[in-house]
Amino acid sequence: MSSAVSQPESPPGSCALAVVGGGIVGLAVARELIARNPRASVCVLERETDIATHQTGHNSGVIHSGLYYEPGSLKARLCVQGARELYEYCAQRAIANERCGKVIVATDARELARLDELERRGAANGVEGVRRIDAAGIEELEPHARGIAGLHSPGTGIVDFAAVARAYGEDIVEAGGAVATGCDVRAVTLARRSLRITHSRGTIEARHGVFCAGAWADRMAVAAGAEADPRIVPFRGAYLRLVPERRHLVRSLIYPVPDPSLPFLGAHLPKGIDGEVLIGPTALLAGARDAYRLATVRRRDLLETLAWPGTWRLLRRFWATGATELHHAALRSAFVRAAARYVPALEPRDVEPSFAGVRAQALWRDGRLVEDFVFSQTERALHVRNAPSPAATSSLAIARHVAEEVERAFGLRP
Numbered sequence: 001m002s003s004a005v006s007q008p009e010s011p012p013g014s015c016a017l018a019v020v021g022g023g024i025v026g027l028a029v030a031r032e033l034i035a036r037n038p039r040a041s042v043c044v045l046e047r048e049t050d051i052a053t054h055q056t057g058h059n060s061g062v063i064h065s066g067l068y069y070e071p072g073s074l075k076a077r078l079c080v081q082g083a084r085e086l087y088e089y090c091a092q093r094a095i096a097n098e099r100c101g102k103v104i105v106a107t108d109a110r111e112l113a114r115l116d117e118l119e120r121r122g123a124a125n126g127v128e129g130v131r132r133i134d135a136a137g138i139e140e141l142e143p144h145a146r147g148i149a150g151l152h153s154p155g156t157g158i159v160d161f162a163a164v165a166r167a168y169g170e171d172i173v174e175a176g177g178a179v180a181t182g183c184d185v186r187a188v189t190l191a192r193r194s195l196r197i198t199h200s201r202g203t204i205e206a207r208h209g210v211f212c213a214g215a216w217a218d219r220m221a222v223a224a225g226a227e228a229d230p231r232i233v234p235f236r237g238a239y240l241r242l243v244p245e246r247r248h249l250v251r252s253l254i255y256p257v258p259d260p261s262l263p264f265l266g267a268h269l270p271k272g273i274d275g276e277v278l279i280g281p282t283a284l285l286a287g288a289r290d291a292y293r294l295a296t297v298r299r300r301d302l303l304e305t306l307a308w309p310g311t312w313r314l315l316r317r318f319w320a321t322g323a324t325e326l327h328h329a330a331l332r333s334a335f336v337r338a339a340a341r342y343v344p345a346l347e348p349r350d351v352e353p354s355f356a357g358v359r360a361q362a363l364w365r366d367g368r369l370v371e372d373f374v375f376s377q378t379e380r381a382l383h384v385r386n387a388p389s390p391a392a393t394s395s396l397a398i399a400r401h402v403a404e405e406v407e408r409a410f411g412l413r414p
Ligand SMILES: Cc1cc2nc3c(=O)[nH]c(=O)nc-3n(C[C@H](O)[C@H](O)[C@H](O)COP(=O)(O)OP(=O)(O)OC[C@H]3O[C@@H](n4cnc5c(N)ncnc54)[C@H](O)[C@@H]3O)c2cc1C
Pocket: 020, 021, 022, 023, 024, 025, 026, 045, 046, 047, 048, 051, 052, 053, 054, 055, 056, 057, 058, 059, 060, 061, 062, 063, 064, 183, 184, 185, 186, 212, 213, 214, 215, 216, 220, 237, 281, 356, 357, 358, 359, 360, 387, 388, 389, 390, 391, 392, 393, 394
């Protein structure tokens, strides 16, 4: 993935606002900060040699409408606002996207109560156009899908989030900010009037910092003096893709009814903006925070996951679900069978392996998954501690929320 963002020769030695993490959230935050404080120097520090290489570059590419989330939560509010703003932004910047709609399919009467709850949440969250459909309605929208009832969300869409992140990066540079890659932040110390951020290419003295480090968010927060709770526990999500001759089985986005306690589980079938149709992702506890390959295991990552009491409490609670996920990850045919519950024509020979992503899932010490977006504060710094899906969809709204928090916490005036 090559970036159109022109990099500074060397990262600046000081700035007013440093943003750590060049994923879609960090870039959106830096873009918003610079727009509100045009005279302040803003610098993004990214560890990799390019931006958008972690979660932002490895996901389903779905612009969520805001249907799933608990009314009143940050996810509900920022997703609905963020999706609207993202469509507008893509139109302004000519970024390919499609408001193709999504069908959620119930195949079993036991799922109907959950479908009711999703419909209620959609209405409470102000998601436009959501409607209940019957078996015939499902087939009208998705001729190869079968179910007893469904929900249609016409506002759901698709985009390449890495392309969106690169456009944010260009906006930052155009507005006079810096995006410095190859800067692995290793230490954060408090100086008298600044935050001293030591990275692999030097040190930057920043008046304030915003940390948007995705799967490494807990480490950065602890380095800056925050609590260890919640910890990031990585889950690897592998995708399959339909072979080109079978892509016609899916017109847009077909989803199962989510389990409210583990909403990110369940094989869905999203069409990509590049025309590919994916099946996935699986969800398997990973041996590294960058386990794009199954065999990647990092000692520190693994030890931190295993030493966290929340991991064991989660596993005790969801061991049966964990076993199913393991089965799906190990056996391609089992995963395809799970998707064939609502697209019966699907067969194992219709698929081939595709890419994997690693979900940065924050987990409380007591084993509860952190469901909502979480932000916290240390002296001179603000931390994005949990920004899983739909954070890519919500990035512009998250950025505004974070910028307002920065202004409130540090007394900055736009
Ligand atoms: C499998 C999967 C499917 C998903 N599907 C969707 C979807 O369809 N729609 C949706 O809205 N969301 C989806 N998401 C969620 C979405 O991808 C993430 O919420 C979003 O990309 C988070 O962005 P981020 O900037 O916080 O994290 P990242 O993109 O992970 O960026 C964090 C950055 O911080 C950098 N960093 C970390 N530590 C340091 C350090 N010490 N020094 C310098 N830099 C550092 C990293 O290198 C990285 O570039 C999905 C996620 C996954 C994993």
